[in-house]
Amino acid sequence: MPEFSVIIGPQHPALKEPESFTFWVDGEDVVRAEVRIGYAHRGIEKAAESRTYIQNIPLIERICGICNVAHTICYTQNVEYLYGREIPRRAEFIRTIIEEMNRIHSHLLWIGIAGHEIGFDTLLMYVWRDREVVMDLIEEMTGNRVSTALMTIGGVTRDITPELATRIRRGLDTLEERTKYYEKIAANESTVLARTKEIGILTREEALKHCAVGPTLRASGIKSDVRAEDPYAAHDEVPFEVITTDTCDLFGRVVVRVYETIEAIRQVHYCLDNLPTGPIRIRLPNTPPRGESVSRVEAPRGEDIHYVRSDGTDKPARYKVRAPTLGNLASLVEMLTSKGDYKVCVADIPIILAGIDPCMCCMDRTSRFIEPSSGREWVWTWDQLKKYGRRRKE
Amino acid sequence: MGVDLGPTQEIWEKEERIVAMQRELLRHIFKKAVTLRYPFKDKEKVHIPSDFRGKIVFYRDRCIGCSMCFRVCPAEVIEMINDEKGKRPMFYLDRCTHCAQCEDVCPTKSIELTPQYESAGTDRTQMILK
Amino acid sequence: MKTESYKESIRKVVEKYGITHISTITGTDSGQTIDVMPHLSCAGIKITFKAAVPKTAAEIDTLTDVLPGAVMYEREVHDLLGVKFKGHPNLARLVLSDDWARDVFPLRKEYKVVRPEPIRKA
Numbered sequence: 001m002p003e004f005s006v007i008i009g010p011q012h013p014a015l016k017e018p019e020s021f022t023f024w025v026d027g028e029d030v031v032r033a034e035v036r037i038g039y040a041h042r043g044i045e046k047a048a049e050s051r052t053y054i055q056n057i058p059l060i061e062r063i064c065g066i067c068n069v070a071h072t073i074c075y076t077q078n079v080e081y082l083y084g085r086e087i088p089r090r091a092e093f094i095r096t097i098i099e100e101m102n103r104i105h106s107h108l109l110w111i112g113i114a115g116h117e118i119g120f121d122t123l124l125m126y127v128w129r130d131r132e133v134v135m136d137l138i139e140e141m142t143g144n145r146v147s148t149a150l151m152t153i154g155g156v157t158r159d160i161t162p163e164l165a166t167r168i169r170r171g172l173d174t175l176e177e178r179t180k181y182y183e184k185i186a187a188n189e190s191t192v193l194a195r196t197k198e199i200g201i202l203t204r205e206e207a208l209k210h211c212a213v214g215p216t217l218r219a220s221g222i223k224s225d226v227r228a229e230d231p232y233a234a235h236d237e238v239p240f241e242v243i244t245t246d247t248c249d250l251f252g253r254v255v256v257r258v259y260e261t262i263e264a265i266r267q268v269h270y271c272l273d274n275l276p277t278g279p280i281r282i283r284l285p286n287t288p289p290r291g292e293s294v295s296r297v298e299a300p301r302g303e304d305i306h307y308v309r310s311d312g313t314d315k316p317a318r319y320k321v322r323a324p325t326l327g328n329l330a331s332l333v334e335m336l337t338s339k340g341d342y343k344v345c346v347a348d349i350p351i352i353l354a355g356i357d358p359c360m361c362c363m364d365r366t367s368r369f370i371e372p373s374s375g376r377e378w379v380w381t382w383d384q385l386k387k388y389g390r391r392r393k394e
Numbered sequence: 395m396g397v398d399l400g401p402t403q404e405i406w407e408k409e410e411r412i413v414a415m416q417r418e419l420l421r422h423i424f425k426k427a428v429t430l431r432y433p434f435k436d437k438e439k440v441h442i443p444s445d446f447r448g449k450i451v452f453y454r455d456r457c458i459g460c461s462m463c464f465r466v467c468p469a470e471v472i473e474m475i476n477d478e479k480g481k482r483p484m485f486y487l488d489r490c491t492h493c494a495q496c497e498d499v500c501p502t503k504s505i506e507l508t509p510q511y512e513s514a515g516t517d518r519t520q521m522i523l524k
Numbered sequence: 525m526k527t528e529s530y531k532e533s534i535r536k537v538v539e540k541y542g543i544t545h546i547s548t549i550t551g552t553d554s555g556q557t558i559d560v561m562p563h564l565s566c567a568g569i570k571i572t573f574k575a576a577v578p579k580t581a582a583e584i585d586t587l588t589d590v591l592p593g594a595v596m597y598e599r600e601v602h603d604l605l606g607v608k609f610k611g612h613p614n615l616a617r618l619v620l621s622d623d624w625a626r627d628v629f630p631l632r633k634e635y636k637v638v639r640p641e642p643i644r645k646a
Contacts, residue, residue, distance in 0.1 A: 038619035046630060046637055055468040058493040122419065129428050136441075143447040143507070149493045157498050158445075185415055208544045211593025224545075229568030294563055294570055296547070305547045305563060322548035322597070329596055470642055489642065 008349070010039045017358065023336070023349070030344040033336035035329060048319040053079055053153060053288070056316070063321060065146050066109060069102040070299030071321070072151040074306045077232060078295040079153050082288040082310050089234075090278045091155035096234040097168075097271045098141060098150055100264040104175065105134045106300035107257045107264075110357050111182060114254060117354040118195040123185070130178045137171045140164060155281025165272045176265045183258045186251075196250040200335045200352040201342055203248055210330040214302025215260070216356050218244045219252030226298040237274075238267050250355045257357075287314045299324050301357045328356040446509040447492045450485055452523060456504035457482050463496035463505060472496065485523035487513065530575040531585040534562065538590055541566050546587070549597035551605040553632045558582055558605055562594065577607060579632075586612040604631040 006025055010018035018039035024032040044063060048056050060075040061068045073095055080087060108131040115123030135145045142148040142158060150156050160168075186192055202212065207220040217224055225242040227235040243259040245252040292309045302324030311317040335352055338344045344352070430436040442448075459481030464472045471490045472483045483496075483505075497505045515521055537543065543566040550561045557576040564571045577584050586609040587594040598609045599618040606629040609615060620630070629635065 038617070038621065041619045043630070043637075046635075050637065051468065052465070054466050054495065058468045058491055058495070061493075062491075122415065126418075132428075139446070140443045143443070143445050143494065144492070147492075149447070149495075152495075152498065157494070181418075189415055209592050211545050211547075211591070230565075230570070294572060296565070296570065303547065307548075307550045307561070307563070309552060318550075318552040320548070320550045320552075326596060326600075327547075327593075330593060486642070 019358070021336075021349075021353075028345050029338050030336055030349065031338055033333050035333055037329070045319055045321065048316055050315065052286070052314045053316065054286075056319070057151065057153070058149065060321070061147060061149065063323065066106045067102065067299040067301060067304070068146070069099050069148055069150075070297050070304050071306075071323075072148075073099060073233065074295050074297040074304055076151045076153050077297070078293050078306050078308045079288060080284075081293040081295060082291050082308065083284055084289075085154075085282065085284065087155045087282060088279045089276045091280045092233045093271050093275050094156045094160060094280065095151065096238060097160070097268050098138070098148060098156075099233065100267045100271075101134055101138055101141075102148070103264045103300045104261050104268075105131060105138065106357075107261045108134065108179075110257060110300075110354075111186075111254070114196075114351065114354050115192075117350045118191065120189075120191050123182075123192075127182065130175065133171045133175050137168050140167065152281060154284045155279070157281070159280050160272075160275065165275070169269065169272060172265050172268060176262065179258065179261050179265070183255075183262075186254050186258055192254070193251065195348075195351060196254055197247075198249055199348050200250040200253075200344075200355050201248050202331055202335050204246075206334050207248075207331060210334055211327060212302075212331040213324050213327040214299070214357070215253050215256045216302070216328050216331055218242070219256045220248045221246035226296050226303050230296055232295070232297060234271060238270050240267050250351060253355050287312065301325055302327055325356065325358050328358075332356050332358075442509045442511065444509060446511065447494045447507045449508055449510040449513045450487060450490060450496075450523060451506045451508050452483070452485065453504045453506070454479070454482060456502045458502055460501065462499045462501065466495045466499050468493065468495070486518075487521040487523055488515075488518050530560075530573070531587065531590065534564075534573055534587060535590045537571070538564070543571075544591070544593075546591045546593045546597070549587075549594060549601055551601040551607060551631065553579075553605065555633075558607055558632075560584055560601065560607060562587060562591075562597075564591075582607040583610060584608075585610050588612060605629050606632070 004025065006023045008021045008023065010020045020036040020039070022034045022036070023030050044059060048059060051059060057072060057075065061072045063071045108127055112124040112127040112131070115121065115127065138148065139145045141160065141164065142150045150158060202216065202220050204220050204222060207217050207222060212220070221244055223242050223244050226232075227240070228242050240263050243256050243263065245255050247255075288310050290310055290312045292307070294305065294307050296303055296305045298304070304324050305322045307318070307320040308316050309318040332353070335355075336344055336349065430439050432440055459474075461474055461481065461483075463483050464474050469489045469491050471486050473486070474481055475484050476482075492507065494507050497503075497507050513521075543564050545565050547563040547565050547570075550559075550563065552559045552561070554576070557578055559574055559576050561572055561574045564573075575584060582605070584607060586598060588598065588609075589611070595613070596618065598612055599615060601607050602609060602612075602615050603618045603620050606627075617624070
């Protein structure tokens with residue numbers, strides 16, 4: 001039977017962010033898939049070379065709205081490794097608190113989006129209503145619901161007062177009860193089960209071969225988490241479990257993320273109970289010594305790795321970011337290919353795409369480009385990209 | 395005496411699964427909607443914390459002209475100009491990303507980010523803070 | 525490390541320690557050369573290799589048969605810095621647009637970013 005190709009994207013109602021997929025289909029089964037990215041490419045790596053280290057913090061924060069804390073922690077940690085100095089313990093605990101709250105927010109967002117992709121909009125509305133609790137808490141802590149701007153080179157900028165800690169605890173207790181309810185829904189609701197079991201399979205060998213990261217990897221039975229292997233901030237002291245399931249399918253990823261949310265709530269409680277006293281930042285000179293440094297962080301979507309090279313000036317010579325969604329791209333193509341008994345239907349495409357929790361703006365940010373010197377996030381459509389490419393050639 | 399209901403038993407067990415979310419949904423039919431109708435009706439119900447990072451306010455009498463704010467701004471919002479008392483920053487508020495680094499670094503606390511969040515406008519020249 | 529022994533050294537280390545995970549491959553423009561640096565990770569330890577290729581003849585062996593996960597990262601370095609990876613299955617464009625000039629490499633230092641003038645007056 002002749003196969004024909006279906007192109008989905010870059011602008012498409014099923015996709016939250018621009019990427020172009022070409023699927024070769026044979027009836028309803030998807031035979032092959034090809035991914036094309038680069039539509040939200042903003043040139044952050046090149047932009048970071050023309051700004052000083054402290055000016056880069058908001059730029060790096062805007063790589064991704066949802067996992068902005070992970071990127072800023074990775075950046076400030078990287079530069080602090082260059083200096084070779086340790087930040088105060090209290091700052092490390094505050095960083096862990098805001099990072100885990102960011103993870104709760106991101107996973108709740110994802111559960112809602114997964115529900116939306118299945119067609120279960122009720123779940124989206126309810127989960128997002130409960131997510132307001134954590135958004136309000138983040139707003140009280142940092143001054144903004146999404147773009148936290150809490151980090152600086154040498155520590156954090158704001159402190160947590162005891163009254164704020166009480167409010168956070170109360171909000172998290174509500175959230176824990178609601179998340180346990182969603183756990184029950186995920187395990188029992190027949191809509192969710194029918195749409196996620198045996199869909200989007202990524203076997204253990206394939207996950208290792210394609211170097212998947214994050215919950216995509218952990219749902220295939222591999223116990224790998226940067227917080228446990230390579231602890232940073234306060235993760236060497238805060239106890240937590242690495243959640244894995246071995247179902248290797250989308251249902252496993254839902255379960256992993258729900259349990260990670262509960263673990264994150266527990267970690268924030270521990271941090272608040274054991275917050276050490278002391279200063280929250282140290283002052284560092286403007287220019288770090290020459291050198292190179294690599295830093296890894298567990299963002300909500302997976303392992304985020306940054307590399308910096310300093311040549312003794314106050315601007316970085318090279319800054320490289322590899323966001324987690326790029327690591328999952330090869331696994332995504334694998335998941336979308338029908339092989340043997342495992343058939344992928346066209347109708348399953350949106351939920352499989354949502355299953356790796358794609359954050360295309362994170363993925364595309366490498367190199368070049370002009371940027372309006374405000375560091376604003378700027379998404380280009382395909383037409384604008386083409387037009388600009390042509391203009392540059394002249 | 396146990397009675398095996400056969401296929402009906404299976405349907406009842408399935409019911410338990412489907413009903414997982416139904417009870418909550420039925421409860422919510424009689425409750426009010428959670429969404430606030432901002433900006434039409436519920437403007438006063440929007441709760442903004444006091445240290446929200448909104449519009450910049452500048453206190454001229456505290457400023458000493460050190461230009462630290464100019465050096466840390468990522469968005470070229472600040473331009474140092476001279477007035478009768480010396481050097482001082484001028485803010486192009488349309489470019490501001492509200493990162494609060496200028497507030498953070500100022501040694502005399504002459505820059506403050508207020509909770510004012512409604513600062514949209516149609517003319518860029520009206521958004522210069524002198 | 526020298527470009528000739530790049531692949532062999534990495535293969536030896538990968539086989540000796542059973543490494544499966546490659547985090548990314550960084551390419552850096554250091555004046556006359558381009559440094560190609562794969563970052564691997566094994567049980568929490570980060571290992572970084574570095575090989576310098578001359579800019580005028582930027583070619584190096586691919587790692588995709590040793591570590592299949594390196595496919596996307598080598599495409600990215602090829603796209604933005606112009607390093608050819610010999611033996612790569614599909615060295616197509618990854619992030620730049622299809623009608624971008626073939627010999628303009630954005631991440632190289634020669635490529636200057638033209639910043640538009642900020643709109644200061646109405």
